[in-house]
Amino acid sequence: MIIIVIFILHWYFSLFSQTFFLHRYAAHKMFTMNKFWERFFYLFTYITQGSSYLSPRGYAILHRMHHAYSDTEKDPHSPHHSKNILEMMWKTKNEYNAYLRGEARAEERFLKDIPAWKAFDRLFEDNNTPRFIWGLIYIAVYVLCISVWELPGTHWTMYLLLPFHFLMGPIHGAIVNWGGHKIGYTNFDNNDKSKNSLALDFLMMGELFQNNHHKLPNKVNFATKWFEFDPTYPIVKTLSFFKVIRINAVPTGL
Template identity: 60%
Template sequence: MPVLIFFVAHWYLSLFVQTFYLHRYAAHKMFTMNRFWERFFFLLTYIAQGSSFLSPRAYAVLHRMHHAFSDTERDPHSPHFSNNAFTMMWKTKDIYNDVLNRRVEPEARFEGNYPLWTAVENFGDTWMSRVLWGTAYVLFYIAFATQWWMFLLLPFHFLMGPLHGAIVNWSGHKYGYQNFDNHDKSRNSLFFDFLTGGELFQNNHHKLPNRVNFGVKWWEVDPTYPVIWTLDKLRIIRLKKVRA
């Protein structure tokens, strides 16, 4: 039981920081927060993603490229230019590393207005950090696993951040229905997106990229939105007023 609780907790905490901090804050700035809370959620992102920590800067740049070039050859992670989800992930990894390590210079429109914390970002990308987190996961499983098959969950922990991204980018541009004609292949894969925190309302998001609630129809439930609404009421963040 402790292993399954740990797996579910890691899945949803990692998912939360990706959709809340990396996507809706770093890439889109749908809301604002002061420096203390920006650093707090930056550190939480590092802890939650652990061995698969993703740089807010690199994430923001790639995601802005994705919106600008959606489902074209210049899209860093369109499933329509890869044979399978694994080759798409590998292509995305290469582009991500080029941006992260500044081996390429992105267009100026994709840069800026994202959180920076160089010390955490640099350490989070080291092999030392990734191996230490991976070792911690393994030791936890050794201590608490009661069945051999539980160890098969470990690769999900190692690659949690990229795995969430792969599910969203593959499914959200291949399977489901469309509310809007966005001149791309974005789709809404689920009516109630509890598995990826609202991220699989891709068709809605591509039509309304600054809308903080990814659900549009009354029956489309974005489970991350009530959390964001609550944080706004607590004045931890401040939602921007935008037209739908």
């Protein structure tokens, strides 16, 4: 049972970092925070994503491109220009690395007001050594729980969950970009293929309301209908109430 708890905690903490810090803050600037809290959530994102850590800069550039070119050939991760989900993930990885390493230059409009922590980014933004160490930590936890301590409710088949830990961030992105543009219903005509996947969104904390989000990209609550619920929105409102963040009347991101 402990392994399932660890997996669920990693899944949702990593996902929260992606939707709250990388998506709503870095890419869209739906709210502001002071430098202390920005660096706190920088570290929180790194710790919760671990081996699959996504740079705020790389994420923001690709996500802003995704909105500008949604489901066209210029979209860095549209399922409608890839044969399958693995091909889409590989294409996204290559574009992400190209912008991160300076091998490609993004348009100026995609570079505006992205959070940066230069010393931190130099160490962790594009460095495989810490990713490898995180992978060893995940393996060590599983070995201890399953094979050494033989905790109740554990079984050797649970080792099959390890690849999800290694690639947690990209897996979340793949589910959102593939499912959110393939499966579900539409509330708005956005001239793209974005969908709302309400039945699956309990796994994605609001990220699968893609049709709503593409229509209203700077709306901090991704739900628009009475029957829709964005689980991240109450957390954002709570953090705003306690002055950790301040929701922008006019977001500065794309």
